[in-house]
Amino acid sequence: LIGDQEEIVSISDLQIGDLLLVKPGERVPSDGIVVSGQTTIDQAAITGESVPVLKQLDDEVFAGTVNVKGAITIKMTKPSAETLFQKIIQLVQTAQSEKSPSQLFIERFEGTYVKIVLSVVAVMLFLPHYVLGWSWTETFYRAMILLVVASPCALVASITPASLSAISNGAKKGILFKGGVHLERLSHLSAIAFDKTGTLTKGKPEVTNVIVRSDMNEQEFLVKIASIERQSNHPLAQSIVEFVKNKQELTLVQPDSLEDVPGYGVIGSLQGDTWKIGKADFVGKEDAAEFENGISSTL
Numbered sequence: 001l002i003g004d005q006e007e008i009v010s011i012s013d014l015q016i017g018d019l020l021l022v023k024p025g026e027r028v029p030s031d032g033i034v035v036s037g038q039t040t041i042d043q044a045a046i047t048g049e050s051v052p053v054l055k056q057l058d059d060e061v062f063a064g065t066v067n068v069k070g071a072i073t074i075k076m077t078k079p080s081a082e083t084l085f086q087k088i089i090q091l092v093q094t095a096q097s098e099k100s101p102s103q104l105f106i107e108r109f110e111g112t113y114v115k116i117v118l119s120v121v122a123v124m125l126f127l128p129h130y131v132l133g134w135s136w137t138e139t140f141y142r143a144m145i146l147l148v149v150a151s152p153c154a155l156v157a158s159i160t161p162a163s164l165s166a167i168s169n170g171a172k173k174g175i176l177f178k179g180g181v182h183l184e185r186l187s188h189l190s191a192i193a194f195d196k197t198g199t200l201t202k203g204k205p206e207v208t209n210v211i212v213r214s215d216m217n218e219q220e221f222l223v224k225i226a227s228i229e230r231q232s233n234h235p236l237a238q239s240i241v242e243f244v245k246n247k248q249e250l251t252l253v254q255p256d257s258l259e260d261v262p263g264y265g266v267i268g269s270l271q272g273d274t275w276k277i278g279k280a281d282f283v284g285k286e287d288a289a290e291f292e293n294g295i296s297s298t299l
Helices: 084-097 099-123 125-131 136-149 152-155 160-172 181-188 218-229 235-247 285-292
Strands: 019-020 032-037 039-044 053-055 072-074 257-261 265-270 272-279
Touching: 099 125, 099 136, 125 136, 160 181, 218 235, 218 265, 218 272
Parallel strands: none
Antiparallel strands: 019 072, 032 072, 039 053, 257 265, 265 272
């Protein structure tokens, strides 16, 4: 942004302090802070959080994350070469250049091995014909078999491509290795201890429990909630809809209206009733805390 004017420029042309307009559905081009607007950001690629995070004034955003909802203006705080996303790329590149113990072991004798194999093959191309009486066709054929079986390329290239492929594939799925040596050590592990508060997850929320008031029909409640949430693309909304459609096998209906409140929830109208679905602060913090004798604090 230059004043009130918008201009599309290359990321390499951006400088610290520039104002960047990020519209819904676009990726954040650089690390920065929000100076105007409010939205939710999908940071799964950077932090692994499965639920989009609400971003308001002065909140930090990271390059490579996706703007889910409203348009925001951010102030660039780091050059493109120093963003968190770029540091991850550099980490992967550094890891790929670090050699594993197996690779170092092979490199100690690979040059000698290659020379020996090629020398033996060269001898096999001529010597058996004169010493053993083989035909030229049979001599050449058996020499090529020896070359294929004892292939120096297969031995030399057996470690490096496998390590590079594993590190790259892991990075695509959010797993970063600091080098081939750490990757190779996985083959010797018999147990893994994770230092993580709470539980390990797949990064995808799922419905595990449904608690309703005693005077409310659970199936009717699920149908109405899922019918409204079906209009939202929030991960929690999608998990509710999937639970109701696949596990409960209930038929959903079309809501009369829907209003999405970024970072808080949705307001939907269905069959003459208005429903608020979202955070405790949004639907009523005190009522949520008192529901079923404060069961929300125990979950």
